[in-house]
Amino acid sequence: MAVNGDWSDCGFLVLNAGSSSLKVALFAATGDEALLSGKVEKIGPDGVIQLKDAQGQALPVAEGVAEGDLGTHTGALMVVIRTIQRHFPALRLAAVGHRIVHGGPQFNAPLVITPDVMRTLEALAPFAPLHQPHNLAGVRAAMAAFPGVPQVACFDTAFHRDQPFVNDTFGLPSRYYEQGVRRYGFHGLSYEYITGQMRQLAPQLAAGRVVVAHLGNGASMCAVHDGRAVASSMGFSPLDGLAMGTRCGQIDPGVLLYMLDQEKLSSAEIARVLYHESGLLGLSELSNDMRTLEAAGTPQAQRAIDYFVMRAQRELGALAAQLGGLDALVFSGGIGENSVLIRARICERLGWMGIELDPARNAEHATWISAEQARTAVLVVRTHEELVIARSVRAVVGMA
């Protein structure tokens, strides 16, 4: 911690633990540029780590990394910590910031994790089984590695907490809402960053009706009016809405009853189908990776892409209806930022919404990709969840 408010030799770590990856960034007390950033992907037997310094140069990991160290989130974090200690021996760690996917109905702002908070977050793990256990494993590993250092939770659900009741509830008996069965929405750290960027890039549009499409391995869309969340395609869990890498997206609950009653699947088996075997992977029977599907050119890969595009168009229409019209559509996430094809396919046939792309600008991944004469702006904004966490950590521990 800082001595007499002097944070000059302090830094803090940001962890974004996903279903199969761990993104990390090390920040100094001030500044938006990370001193070190990187990710561990495919955590498991084929884990791969890439770390870079502030200039973008690859940083070698600490010696002694054994095969298998990248097999778990905790092992991967230990490799990152050893590497940081080697490259920044004089740095004093003032805090660790964590992306926590589920904050439930109670948490709508970043906070320091106490034992009580930890218990509440653990109880929410069944609502986001692909994410929350990994998020919390990251918290425990960081607590063990840095005893006494504040651990700050930043919630993916917080951005959506003030959406109107009709977009927060299901049409179930009201006791379910009281129990916490609500449409939480996720990817909130990404939406917070993008709405902030929109205020800088296009203040007039940011004050209007915007749909942000966060299309990554997990994918969702959020309707935002004047920077505030109105509705999200994701609901109670990160399963709802768009088709994803391995998740099904919107589904008729009757299908779950069929799996239970006719196929006699257990709830664990159903969860496996919905979270791990569906979406792009399930439809293509090839891959959850959009790059692989685009390159494959097989009829089944094509069907998976067609379904992904159809769901995105349907959700966009539904969210635009909630906003009473659309001033801007913003693409983000690994697919939204990088796939010329998917952006073009989603925007195809949306002329009635005022959407028309400029193909050359789309191909260049320009920030503004809509045609000059188009009524609705279409933008590409690279998201930065780690920076949102970094800003929150500074505010919570009093560094800002």
Ligand SMILES: Nc1ncnc2c1ncn2[C@@H]1O[C@H](COP(=O)(O)OP(=O)(O)O)[C@@H](O)[C@H]1O
């Ligand atoms: N150039 C590209 N073209 C198409 N898809 C891409 C491209 N680059 C990355 N993607 C896709 O982005 C997805 C991963 O997005 P990302 O936001 O990094 O995921 P995560 O949810 O794990 O943070 C993968 O499906 C990947 O194939």
Ligand SMILES: CC(=O)OP(=O)(O)O
């Ligand atoms: C909430 C969610 O789906 O997150 P991710 O995109 O990291 O899988």
Ligand SMILES: [Mg+2]
């Ligand atoms: Mg993501």
